[in-house]
Amino acid sequence: MRRNRELRLGDVSEAAVPARNANAGVVALIMTSMAVPSSLTFYIGDSKFYAARLMVSILFIPALLQMFGKGRRFVACDAFALLVGAWMVAAPIIGGRYESLSSAQALVVEFLGGYFVARGFILGRAAVEGFVKALKVLVAIAVAAAMLDHISGRLLLNSLIGPIIGMHLAWEPEYRGSLLRAMSIFPHPILYGAFCTVSGALFIYARQWTFVGVSILGCVLAMSSAPLLVFGIVIAVYCYDALLHRYAWRWRAFTAMVACFFAYIWIVTEHPLSWIIANLTFDPATGYFRMGTWDRAFYNIGLSPLTGYGFDEIGFSVEKDVFDIATVDAVWLVMPLRFGIPIIPLLLLANISAYFGGAGKRGRQPPRDDDMQNLGTGFTLAIWVFMLVGLTVHFWNAMWLLWGVILGIRAGFKEDAAAARTNAGAYVTGGMSPLAAGDLAAE
Numbered sequence: 001m002r003r004n005r006e007l008r009l010g011d012v013s014e015a016a017v018p019a020r021n022a023n024a025g026v027v028a029l030i031m032t033s034m035a036v037p038s039s040l041t042f043y044i045g046d047s048k049f050y051a052a053r054l055m056v057s058i059l060f061i062p063a064l065l066q067m068f069g070k071g072r073r074f075v076a077c078d079a080f081a082l083l084v085g086a087w088m089v090a091a092p093i094i095g096g097r098y099e100s101l102s103s104a105q106a107l108v109v110e111f112l113g114g115y116f117v118a119r120g121f122i123l124g125r126a127a128v129e130g131f132v133k134a135l136k137v138l139v140a141i142a143v144a145a146a147m148l149d150h151i152s153g154r155l156l157l158n159s160l161i162g163p164i165i166g167m168h169l170a171w172e173p174e175y176r177g178s179l180l181r182a183m184s185i186f187p188h189p190i191l192y193g194a195f196c197t198v199s200g201a202l203f204i205y206a207r208q209w210t211f212v213g214v215s216i217l218g219c220v221l222a223m224s225s226a227p228l229l230v231f232g233i234v235i236a237v238y239c240y241d242a243l244l245h246r247y248a249w250r251w252r253a254f255t256a257m258v259a260c261f262f263a264y265i266w267i268v269t270e271h272p273l274s275w276i277i278a279n280l281t282f283d284p285a286t287g288y289f290r291m292g293t294w295d296r297a298f299y300n301i302g303l304s305p306l307t308g309y310g311f312d313e314i315g316f317s318v319e320k321d322v323f324d325i326a327t328v329d330a331v332w333l334v335m336p337l338r339f340g341i342p343i344i345p346l347l348l349l350a351n352i353s354a355y356f357g358g359a360g361k362r363g364r365q366p367p368r369d370d371d372m373q374n375l376g377t378g379f380t381l382a383i384w385v386f387m388l389v390g391l392t393v394h395f396w397n398a399m400w401l402l403w404g405v406i407l408g409i410r411a412g413f414k415e416d417a418a419a420a421r422t423n424a425g426a427y428v429t430g431g432m433s434p435l436a437a438g439d440l441a442a443e
Contacts, residue, residue: 027131029059030055030117034052034401035137037161037185038187038397039161040164052398052401053106053109053401059117062120063120066120067116067119075353075411075415076353077350077407080350081116081407085112087346088107091343097311104339110400111403112404114403115411117405117408118405118409118412122408122409123416124416125372128375131409132203135203136211138199139195139196139218141185143184145182145185146183146218146222149182150180154172157184174189186397191395191398191399192224193218193223193228194386194389194399195399196216197215197230198385199211200212200231200234202381204235204238204381205381219231227389234381234385241377271291273294293329294330297337300314301333301340305336307339308338308343309338314337328394329394330392335347348387354383355376357414372413375413379410
């Protein structure tokens, strides 16, 4: 039987990135570095690093060289990601908070480093499937570490790493009710829970059912409200997609239903956003605390809307409100508090442009590749996990870096789609689905 040589999604980038073994090595390096707890820090000169931050710093320039290689092309998400990084550096300069520059640059290195390393090296079927395989190993390590937390009754890695780096790291665990909240290889249980939810979204669409179960177990071990609830949403979305997979209008209908839900909340509740935040938690007291955090954060953002406060103290009041000194557990609040309101639309556009867009006239389509279509949908869902969980979680260190990696991989599907359309001889959308891979979902 002759092998079908028709061009499919994922094949274009395989030709553009011939060093497949090198790319597999890069994926292994990134995921191995993420398995090293970010609390294990070290200095090179005056710069502070942990393993994953150092790895993306080393790979950043080679990744850019890959992106400028023959056959590669840029997508809109690249520009928005650059603007996010540029504004995080510009805001402290404009606001005269120069002492915040080093911390801002560290965030830029993590986010842009993760993004462009993924854009440069994790492109095409082999590299994306290699990433999913490496993620399975990372999830297995993380869940095993979380189980050790539960078995030992303490944050085991912190208790071991503290003496190594000469710092006192909290090893006594938090409890929710009578259940221990595992931290695993992450600096907080909520980050570990978010990681399991992001991974679960990818595994569902990669049809890796064993690791979907492992990810759910990881979420339960973390005992974190928002990741568990969002995992439930992920499963509901997958069931909806599986039930109506024959109908191209399913995502339009889904978008309309979500819009109607939020419109209803907006109409019938006095504080819609506070209602959503409060209901993303299991503990009502935690929900009310988060509502107070959001209300005070809005007030403080209004005092410095353009550039935020950098990494200085928040607010200008002589007598601090309790919420001025409390931790702000929401990435959509922390970012404008640090860098001003402009960071919000830039970060939103970076996320949305990674999967949405590419309208054009109908024409001859490249043949479908259902596996790549499903993986693309999984990465889109993972992006939405970051955005939704981010309403009650602030991401830092390895999770902030992983957000950049997921965006970079998903943007690679758009590069694939653009190249596939060009090689098919027509600029098409084929009934674009916002959640489908590479804008190539058929009607």
